[in-house]
Amino acid sequence: MRRLLLFAPLLLCTAACGMVQSSEDRAADAAQDAATRAGELLYSQRPRTAEEIGYAATTIDGVDVLRVTGTATHDTGGVELIIRTSGSAYDDWFDAQEIAVRRCFTVRVSPASEWRETPPEVDCPDGPPLAFAPPPQPPRLPGGELRSQLPQVPAGGRVDEGEVRRAVAALDMDPAIRTEVKAEGGKVGVLLSVKGNGFDPQDCLLARVEPGATEVWAPHRIQRMPGESGCTVDNALHPLPPPH
Numbered sequence: 001m002r003r004l005l006l007f008a009p010l011l012l013c014t015a016a017c018g019m020v021q022s023s024e025d026r027a028a029d030a031a032q033d034a035a036t037r038a039g040e041l042l043y044s045q046r047p048r049t050a051e052e053i054g055y056a057a058t059t060i061d062g063v064d065v066l067r068v069t070g071t072a073t074h075d076t077g078g079v080e081l082i083i084r085t086s087g088s089a090y091d092d093w094f095d096a097q098e099i100a101v102r103r104c105f106t107v108r109v110s111p112a113s114e115w116r117e118t119p120p121e122v123d124c125p126d127g128p129p130l131a132f133a134p135p136p137q138p139p140r141l142p143g144g145e146l147r148s149q150l151p152q153v154p155a156g157g158r159v160d161e162g163e164v165r166r167a168v169a170a171l172d173m174d175p176a177i178r179t180e181v182k183a184e185g186g187k188v189g190v191l192l193s194v195k196g197n198g199f200d201p202q203d204c205l206l207a208r209v210e211p212g213a214t215e216v217w218a219p220h221r222i223q224r225m226p227g228e229s230g231c232t233v234d235n236a237l238h239p240l241p242p243p244h
Contacts (some may be wrong), residue, residue: 023091023099028121030087035105035119037082038063042109046199047074053109055132057081064129066104078110084124138194139174141205146171146192147216155212164188164209179232185211189236196226204231206239 038060042053054068067082081181088100105119149167153159161183166181168190180191187210196202207216222243223230229240 014087023089024101026089026104027087027099027101030089031101031103032087032105032119032121034062034085034087035083035103035107036116038085039107039109039117039119040115042081042107043074043113043115044109044199045111046197047072048079048109049073050079051132052135053079053081054130055134057083057107058129058132062086065132066125066127066129068130071125073110078112081107081109082122082125083107083119084129107170138203139176140176140194141194141203141218142171142173143205143216143218146151146190146205146207147214150190150209150216153211154213155211157211159183159186159188159209159211161188164190168192172192182233182237184237187237189233191231191233191236193231198226198230201225202231206233206236208236210238 038057041060042056048056050068050070053073054065057063057065062085064084065081066084068079069081070077070079073079082104084102084104085137086100086102088098091097091099092206098239102124104122104124106122107119108117146168151160151163161181165181168181173179173192176194178191178193178195180193182189187208190207191204192207192211193202193204201221204224205215205216205218218224219230219235219240220243222228223235223240229235
């Protein structure tokens with residue numbers, strides 16, 4: 001009887017330990033949560049190449065990219081990454097010792113991806129983490145140069161469209177920057193723009209030359225969204241009201 005009483009606490013502890021999740025399992029769950037969070041940050045309906053996705057993943061704290069499959073998000077199958085994350089948990093049975101693990105997961109980025117998909121765990125590929133070059137930045141729109149080149153017409157004067165066109169042509173701009181000049185009602189409007197991707201705000205710059213005033217500005221971000229009319233030469237001649 002005495003022997004049974006001595007073994008009872010041990011049996012009780014063994015049963016409880018079997019029911020409670022181990023610290024290593026909790027650490028692995030934390031690593032999976034980190035991979036799920038990475039998938040959230042990469043989630044987007046905007047078309048991107050595999051290189052853009054890979055670079056974006058490497059900028060997420062605590063994420064290593066070990067493999068990239070696919071060429072672009074909107075191709076069949078999208079882009080699939082194998083990423084490595086880490087997680088930790090404390091083992092309260094042994095003086096609060098911290099247990100840390102590293103695990104690999106598959107994250108898929110495509111229009112068919114669901115928000116907060118739980119990435120499955122996979123074996124980690126051999127080799128070091130991959131590195132990706134940052135995507136090229138769009139050309140800078142020369143706002144200061146445009147402002148200094150455009151003519152200043154005194155009040156009561158007349159705007160010369162040809163002079164405005166020559167001022168715009170004299171700018172040393174990237175060939176990717178599109179220009180448009182339009183005269184109407186004694187004013188001349190100017191548009192400098194960079195082709196957008198159809199999802200993010202378009203980069204553009206507007207200017208208007210009229211007697212007594214020469215203005216250069218960038219439309220509000222909302223007005224530069226796809227489907228809006230912010231990046232048009234007509235908006236330079238007849239500015240849209242500010243968004244509410």
